[in-house]
Amino acid sequence: MDIKYQNKNTVLIISSEFPPGPGGIGTHAISIANAFQKRGVNVVINTISNYVNSQKEINYDNNHSFKIYRFKNYGSIIKRWYHRLNIIKNTIRLYRIKNIFVSGRFSIWVIPFIKIFGVPNIVAIIHGTEIGKTIFFKWTIFCLKKANNIIAISKFTRSLIAENLIGQVYVVNNGIDPSIWNVPEKSKVLKNFPILLTVGTISLRKGQYNVIKMLPYILKVFPNIHYHCVGDDKEKNSLLELIDKLNLINQVTIHGVLEHYELEKLYNISHVNMMLSNHKSKTDYEGFGISVLEGNLFGVPAIGARNTGLQDSIKPNINGELVDPKNNKEIIKSLERIFLKYDYYSNQSKNYAKINTWDNKIVQYEKFIQ
Numbered sequence: 598m599d600i601k602y603q604n605k606n607t608v609l610i611i612s613s614e615f616p617p618g619p620g621g622i623g624t625h626a627i628s629i630a631n632a633f634q635k636r637g638v639n640v641v642i643n644t645i646s647n648y649v650n651s652q653k654e655i656n657y658d659n660n661h662s663f664k665i666y667r668f669k670n671y672g673s674i675i676k677r678w679y680h681r682l683n684i685i686k687n688t689i690r691l692y693r694i695k696n697i698f699v700s701g702r703f704s705i706w707v708i709p710f711i712k713i714f715g716v717p718n719i720v721a722i723i724h725g726t727e728i729g730k731t732i733f734f735k736w737t738i739f740c741l742k743k744a745n746n747i748i749a750i751s752k753f754t755r756s757l758i759a760e761n762l763i764g765q766v767y768v769v770n771n772g773i774d775p776s777i778w779n780v781p782e783k784s785k786v787l788k789n790f791p792i793l794l795t796v797g798t799i800s801l802r803k804g805q806y807n808v809i810k811m812l813p814y815i816l817k818v819f820p821n822i823h824y825h826c827v828g829d830d831k832e833k834n835s836l837l838e839l840i841d842k843l844n845l846i847n848q849v850t851i852h853g854v855l856e857h858y859e860l861e862k863l864y865n866i867s868h869v870n871m872m873l874s875n876h877k878s879k880t881d882y883e884g885f886g887i888s889v890l891e892g893n894l895f896g897v898p899a900i901g902a903r904n905t906g907l908q909d910s911i912k913p914n915i916n917g918e919l920v921d922p923k924n925n926k927e928i929i930k931s932l933e934r935i936f937l938k939y940d941y942y943s944n945q946s947k948n949y950a951k952i953n954t955w956d957n958k959i960v961q962y963e964k965f966i967q
Contacts, residue, residue: 613701
């Protein structure tokens with residue numbers, strides 16, 4: 598790929614999620630923004646605000662050196678689209694934008710309009726959720742065709758794209774920014790283990806249902822087990838019904854969305870990150886699993902589903918294991934393997950996270966700036 602980097606223009610990042618709200622797409626967006634800034638690339642953000650109040654939003658935005666313009670969530674779809682497109686157009690004109698990175702479904706959908714605004718270089722970032730076979734699939738593919746280049750966060754995500762687009766899709770795996778995490782130096786304590794954790798919106802994609810279905814089998818081998826679910830819990834009722842049905846009320850805690858420091862505490866006490874994602878859904882896919890790297894930073898290995906983007910984030914016998922998410926024997930065997938050599942897996946996980954930082958990954962993103 599013969600693309601030369603020029604440190605001249607401000608880069609606009611349009612993201613469908615952004616902190617302080619939750620979500621992997623938002624984590625990705627702030628990470629590349631910070632990494633670009635470190636490399637001397639000026640950045641401006643257009644994004645949506647979700648799950649946080651305006652004061653928290655303002656405080657967060659004021660703590661960053663780059664400008665963040667947030668879209669308001671109007672009830673009317675027409676008003677919402679007009680407002681967002683207007684902010685994007687004004688940002689492009691104000692900063693004379695020549696390079697735009699779009700991330701997330703809504704952001705991809707505005708690509709044709711950005712073309713009308715005269716931006717010469719548009720790079721789309723696909724995570725997996727945008728490529729689900731919904732009624733919007735054809736529109737999403739149409740919009741992606743208008744991009745100059747497409748970055749997929751994993752080989753799996755790239756495989757979901759239409760065949761005639763594969764040639765312009767490049768894989769750049771996610772990274773992690775260690776500077777935003779407070780990681781204690783002490784080793785993990787295997788007391789009252791195992792403590793299992795899943796971070797992410799409660800959904801079929803994240804696999805909390807699969808973990809809970811496996812708990813009765815795991816309990817026979819690990820009677821002290823406890824499972825923590827962290828993330829948007831709007832769909833928790835069906836999960837609670839399953840927990841009640843399997844009589845697991847004392848073995849599972851659903852936390853909802855946590856503050857950053859609270860999440861740090863959970864990563865610190867957890868032993869294994871469980872990502873038993875459903876890979877048979879045609880509407881929602883696990884593209885990479887950024888929480889794998891977050892847990893790795895704290896020395897937490899992961900067990901994840903095969904045939905998903907987790908194959909790019911989990912390296913068997915290094916920072917975790919890959920399994921069939923419906924096979925209880927395979928999952929138990931992986932847990933036993935990890936706890937038999939826990940210090941090894943924990944140390945390898947830390948090393949893996951240190952190698953896969955955004956400071957290293959951003960160099961690949963720079964190649965797309967014209």
